[in-house]
Amino acid sequence: MNNSQKIFLWSISAALGGFLFGFDTAVISGAEQTLQKLWNSTPAEHGLTVSIALIGTVVGSLVGGVPADKYGRKKTLYFVAILYLISALGSALAFDWYSFLVFRFIGGVGVGISSVVAPMYISEISPANNRGRLVALFQFNIVLGILIAYLSNFLIAGNFAEDWRWMLGVEIVPAILFLISIFGIPESPRWLITKKNNISAARPTLEVIAEGDVGVLIAQIQSAQTNVSSSFRRLFSGSFTRPVTLAILIAMFNQLSGINAILYYAPRVFEMAGLGTESALLSSAGIGVANLIATLIALYLIDKYGRKTLMLIGSIGVIAVLALASEAFFSGRTGMVVPIYLFLFVGFFAFSQGAVIWVFISEIFPNSVRAHGQALGSFTHWIMAAIIAYIFPYFAQTFGGGPTFAFFTIMMVLQLLFVVKVMPETKGKSLEELTV
Numbered sequence: 001m002n003n004s005q006k007i008f009l010w011s012i013s014a015a016l017g018g019f020l021f022g023f024d025t026a027v028i029s030g031a032e033q034t035l036q037k038l039w040n041s042t043p044a045e046h047g048l049t050v051s052i053a054l055i056g057t058v059v060g061s062l063v064g065g066v067p068a069d070k071y072g073r074k075k076t077l078y079f080v081a082i083l084y085l086i087s088a089l090g091s092a093l094a095f096d097w098y099s100f101l102v103f104r105f106i107g108g109v110g111v112g113i114s115s116v117v118a119p120m121y122i123s124e125i126s127p128a129n130n131r132g133r134l135v136a137l138f139q140f141n142i143v144l145g146i147l148i149a150y151l152s153n154f155l156i157a158g159n160f161a162e163d164w165r166w167m168l169g170v171e172i173v174p175a176i177l178f179l180i181s182i183f184g185i186p187e188s189p190r191w192l193i194t195k196k197n198n199i200s201a202a203r204p205t206l207e208v209i210a211e212g213d214v215g216v217l218i219a220q221i222q223s224a225q226t227n228v229s230s231s232f233r234r235l236f237s238g239s240f241t242r243p244v245t246l247a248i249l250i251a252m253f254n255q256l257s258g259i260n261a262i263l264y265y266a267p268r269v270f271e272m273a274g275l276g277t278e279s280a281l282l283s284s285a286g287i288g289v290a291n292l293i294a295t296l297i298a299l300y301l302i303d304k305y306g307r308k309t310l311m312l313i314g315s316i317g318v319i320a321v322l323a324l325a326s327e328a329f330f331s332g333r334t335g336m337v338v339p340i341y342l343f344l345f346v347g348f349f350a351f352s353q354g355a356v357i358w359v360f361i362s363e364i365f366p367n368s369v370r371a372h373g374q375a376l377g378s379f380t381h382w383i384m385a386a387i388i389a390y391i392f393p394y395f396a397q398t399f400g401g402g403p404t405f406a407f408f409t410i411m412m413v414l415q416l417l418f419v420v421k422v423m424p425e426t427k428g429k430s431l432e433e434l435t436v
Contacts, residue, residue: 003208010122010184010186011122011134011135011137012141013182013185014077014118014122015118015137016174016177017077017081017114017178018114018137019141020081020114020175020178021111021142022141022149023146023148024107024111025111025260025263025264026145026146026288027149027152027167027170027171029149029153029266030154030157030164031167032264033267047392047394049100050390051386051389051390052104052105053105053108054260054389054390055108056105056106056108056111056112057111057112057385058382059108059109060109060114061112061113061375061379061382064076064117064371064374064378065116065371065375068116068120068191072187072191072192073187076113077114077121078179080178081175081178081179081182083106083110083113084107084174084175084178085172085176087103087106087108087110088168088169088170088172089103089169090103090106091104091171092169092172093169112378115381116374116375116378117371119358119362119374120370120374122362123359123370123431124189124190124370124431125188125205126209127210127211128211128431130303132359132427133299133302136298136358138358139298139355139357140299143291143292143295144292146288147285148288150287151285153167154285186204187201188205189201189206190202190221220430221367240366240369243364243365243373246364247364247380248376249418250361251380251381251384252384253415254353254357255381255384256384256415257318257353257408258388258405259349259353260388261388261392264389264392265392265393265396268393269338269342269396270338270342272334274334287342290350291347291354293347294347294348294354298310299355302356302427306426306427307356307427308424310356312352314348314353315352315415316416317348317351317352318352318412318415319413319416322345322408322409323406325345326401326405326406328341329400329401329404329405357377357381361374363431370431
């Protein structure tokens, strides 16, 4: 096995956390209406049923940088895999609403920590010339997990007694595979040097990933350390104002697009557009396919044309299709046109924000504070996701699809301004060279 194959294998192993991230995010869409009837939930209670996992991701993303810095990226990924396993088993066997909330929360914590540690780990074991592509494997696995969740829901629905338990329990299989895969990856060499000063342990991995002299790379990592405190508070000392601002803004816009509202409530949105239940579930699988295809295209282009170019193209596309979806709901001309618009929306989103966010956030912070910087970006992403997932049923029911999609459109116009005026390009530079 050559060096490129080793790096790809390590990256894809860590990125399996993204598969579980995506599966866990989307699987609830097939069960959420059944669960609302089962527990006779009020709109507020049902919002909590769906968003409890997102609340867990907020907690997980906020604390994820701590074990990643203290115990290492690899051990933290072990812990994430165990959380996924417990959540899948517990959610499938839940005996009431409260136990369901507990186990879905545990899975959310796993997702939150995974969104911090997996992209960071991959960025730290990747050569500069294809770092974007390798970190984007995390996003590829997210969308693959979403697609498999939608297809799994479609195949299971109506074929089992209490089919919602089977929908949620299937996640046990990829959780076990993820746990096994982590055994074969090395610890991050940048963590070993910056946090443990263990050059001898880091050197074998650096010999695989270095594009030039290993000694030069080690010297670069050491010189970039600058003995800066790695505390979360240090991020807000003024030294890192620009990367902090960039991480917060890109993460906020990611969710203000409405992507998680669509992923969580896809069947409900399609039923709002006049589709039947079975057609709604199948159309949700179409979202997964569009997501996957667009992510594959972005994976190929992200290191060639850069992060900013993808964001420019995707932002314009997202604005156009969200505006069309809003107009369709306002005019009442919905039906099959809404799924088409939403497939295009997911495609443009996956090509831009979906592929770029985890790559960009993992690149813009120095080694010494990367774990906490990644945690800040992930925390912002997930707190916004939790808020939007919680309020979406109320807004959709109260105001309808037209105003809801109009709001998302306006937010994406603001994102376009951010990309044009503020966002820097990060492709092709080593992590030590990057100073945004």
